[in-house]
Amino acid sequence: MNANQQLILDLIRDVPDWPKPGVVFKDITPLLADPRGFAAAVDELVALAPGPIDIVVGMEARGFIFAAPVALKLGAGFVPVRKPGKLPGKVHEQSFALEYGHETLTIHTDALWPGARVMVIDDVLATGGTVGATAALIKGQGAELVHVAVLMELGFLEGRGRLVELGAGTLSAVVTV
Template identity: 55%
Template sequence: MTAVKELLLSRIRDVPDYPQPGVMFKDITPLLADPEAFSALTDALAELCVRHGATKVVGLEARGFILAAPVAVRAGLGFIPVRKAGKLPGATLSQTYDLEYGSAEIEVHAEDLAAGDRVMVIDDVLATGGTAGASLELIRRAGAETAGVAVLMELGFLGGRERLQGALSGAPLEALITI
């Protein structure tokens, strides 16, 4: 795993002062543009899905979609998008969560998750844990079980892992890279 981690880290670009002064943005677009690195990332995340017995993969809007869809295909699992409110047609389950300034809402189609499903949540970055926590609540409300959460990168200094412990209900949280 060390070689994969080094490859992934070498393709993540730091962008200082974006989106605001004092923030060091971690840009994954160079990683996505490199077929070797993107394939290694997809393989690593798909292996986590298989290891934890997932039957479906949830991708969080928007960058989580980019990762979760090929991971689901590679692992032989279905892909379920979790979208911002108002983006899905038909009956949905929705969950509100807090942001630094205000709140946001995400949704999933009500029929996409059910009892017996073991769901792996995939995203690019775990920061404060708000979106991941809301997705875990949607999975629970749908009657499905959380197989785990897997991210490319965890920003450990923001405390997202600690905030998610109760919502994970013992399911693993896996980060390929922790910063």
């Protein structure tokens, strides 16, 4: 483990029984409040990019926080994937199951183009539902999902295996717990 990874782990706190009993929520707000920690997280995510990237996609809401600065550092565009009713104009939708409920995500119908090299960035990989739904939205527009990078992978939930089944491409995590 490098110094950046240790700093990141030290700044993420566990919140037991949130948002429901039995769930241990990984709270990134202390990481975001620390400029060294936030910069380390962005640098580590940038380092996971496999070659040139046209678009970085981040999902609502915590994925936005990391995806936008990663896109800037990579010289790529940023495309948000949002919950229904948040994007104006025409959108594609994809529903999926979460570890504690169901959700739907949307993307503008003209956000990507066939052959665009896309990297997905998110804060946490849990069961893989959010990333899997995002992968389906990207592929639905003919873009190439070249890589998924997450700040933290919750390995015990086996989301990585689910993403392989969904054909979501390669995945890297800055830290795995």
